[in-house]
Amino acid sequence: MVEVKHLSKSFDGRTVLNDINALFETGKTNLIIGRSGSGKTVLLKNIIGLQRPGSGQILYDGRELTGMKKRELDLLRREMGMLFQGSALFDSMTVLENVMFPLDMFSPDSFKERQKRAMLCLERVDLLEAEHLYPSEISGGMMKRAAIARAIALKPKYLFCDEPNSGLDPKTSLLIDDLIHSITRDYRMTTIINTHDMNSVKNIGENIIFIREGILEWRGNKDEIVSSHNEALNDFIFAASRR
Amino acid sequence: MNEALHRMGEYTLLMAKVISIPNRWSMFFKQLIKEIYKLGADSLWIVIIISIFIGTVIAIQISLNISSPLIPKFTIGYTTREIILLEFSSSIMCLILAGKVGSNIASEIGTMRVTEQIDAMEIMGVNSANFLILPKILGLMIFIPVLVIFSMFTGILGGIAASYADINGMTPSSFEYGMQFYFNSFYIGYSIIKSVVYAFIIASIASYFGYNVKGGALEVGKASTNAVVMSSIMILMADVVMTHLMLT
Structure with a gap:
């Protein structure tokens, strides 16, 4: 389980994340969705420790990432797996x-x-x-x-995926989604996926948070998202389905 | 000025990260051998070709410029040897290698940075600077002296070859006599020591520029160019300092 508490982050005085609170559950595919530039990549980078938050806490099964020494962080990172947008194979x-x-x-x-x-x-x-x-x-x-x-x-106990379907055709995207979903269940991992692909949301969105302009606007799952009354979320879903 | 200080600070911090105990020695030695082959052994032919031709040209030019009957002909061999041993095989050859090897290192690490391969290593808990840069620095420091020795040998061979062309009274026997005349073996050690320092400069500066690339392919190209320019300047400065320290 990964927990984010009151996380804020600014760059040159511009607030990119504002008081984010979220719980990413073990054995589930947790999705962070939002438009490009909404702050979801910054949130993911803060969660995995590639960037340091301005304020707030990130807890990995109760272990606070922000206060960790380098040695502790190195050990924690061995419990993490990451799938990058461009695959990042050597x-x-x-x-x-x-x-x-x-x-x-x-x-x-x-x-x-x-x-x-x-x-x-x-x-x-x-x-x-x-x-x-x-x-x-x-x-x-x-x-x-x-x-x-x-x-x-x-x-790993934690799997992070940054736009796993970027650059893939719909059928391959579906295969990748299913693969991530089944691996998450088989290995009982906490999987956090950063995406703006509505097919992924409908397919594997067991726990979803929607970020808009650095603010957490909505949380729920794939069944609840279609009946949401959140205007910004509906705009996002509508725009995504029109593509 | 601020920019220069900022870069110096970044470079120092990077080197502190580089010079640490590797995560796995077996992986480090595997990388080291790979880098020696890729950066060093792969440059052997270019070093040999350049040295032969430059050795030949030096001998011909000196022969053409010494027309006074008061200067003995063995001076051609003597001067060719001194130029090759003291400056060409170490400093000039390393300036050439800064272009070949430096741009290779900067573009390789820079591409790894922009394609998130370095981030992938960091996420795994690997000290990416140590894993990627230390084998390059040590590999080059180990193999550049070998290249310098090859360069000295083939440069002199080029000079000997020119002496057979009988230009302006230069003969093989006078050239050979000149090469042995007043030989100071310390000059070989001096050249090798200089080359080891240059190897560190080339590998560390190129790695620094590659490691700190931000952006895309265009920035990788810029980093590669900057790495070559900066390492060339630093080689020339180090040359002045080491010559002053070791020969005066």
């Missing part, structure tokens, strides 16, 4: 080497055990056939799947 490594990278860095297991674990992760995302290929040799959807395999290699 260009100089094959798909298998990419998945093995976190294991090579932190796992005490032998090489054979690490390789077995990496192959299991690749099998989980149905990408065994691409193990020896480089990121430049595979499609966008395959890159996303490889990045998911790398993110779950160390069996």
Whole structure:
């Protein structure tokens, strides 16, 4: 469970996040939605510790991120997996080497055990056939799947996804959504997804927060979102469905 | 002035992050060998080709410019040797390598930054600066002296080759005599020490510019250019300081 309490963040005097309170539950796909520039990427970066909040708290199962020393933060980060918008696979490594990278860095297991674990992760995302290929040799959807395999290699407790469907066709997007959803349930992870894709919202939105101009406007789930009376949220849904 | 101080501070903080114990020694050595091959061994042919041609040209030019009968012909070999050992194989060769290797490092790390690969490492809890930059710095510091020795050897060979062309009375025997005349072996050590310092300058400055890229492909290109310009200036400044400290 990840808890955000009274989180605010400003850049050069401009408030980007204003008193955000949110609870991201374990075993569920938690979605942060909002228009481009609404502050959702800044919120995600604050949650994972890539940026420091101006004020407020971020709690990982009761452990406060903001007050952590570097060593504690490094240890916490080994419990995190992250799927970046552009996949962020290492260009100089094959798909298998990419998945093995976190294991090579932190796992005490032998090489054979690490390789077995990496192959299991690749099998989980149905990408065994691409193990020896480089990121430049595979499609966008395959890159996303490889990045998911790398993110779950160390069996993380928390999975973060930044626009996982960006640049993908609707069918592949659906596959990626389903994959993230099933992995979240199988591994009982706390998954936080940053998206503005309404298909993802309708498909896997078990816990949704809607951010507008740095303010948390609405919270609910995929069933409640269609009956919401929040004007800003309805505008967002309408605009998204018109695309 | 503020900008320069800010950059110096950033560079110092980055180096403090770089010079730390690696997360995994096995991964560090794997990276180190990769970098030695990629940055060092891959530059061997360009170093050999440039050195042969420049060695030849130096010998020909000196031969053409020494017309006085009062200056003995072995001066050509002597001067060629001194130029190659003292300045060309270390400083000039490292200026050339700053262009080749420096731009390679800055663009590689810069691309990793803009495509979030460095962020991905940080999220995993990996010290990205240490993992990416330390093997490059050490790899270059280990292999550049080897390149300098190759450059000295092939540069001299180029000079010997020119002596066979019989230009302006230059003969192979007078050239060889000149090369051995008043030889100071410390000059080889001096060149190697300089090259190790230059290797640190090239790798660390290029890494700094690459690591701090903000934006996209255009900024990666700018960082690459800035890395080459700045490391070239720093090499020239270091050359003056080290020459003053070690030879005067």
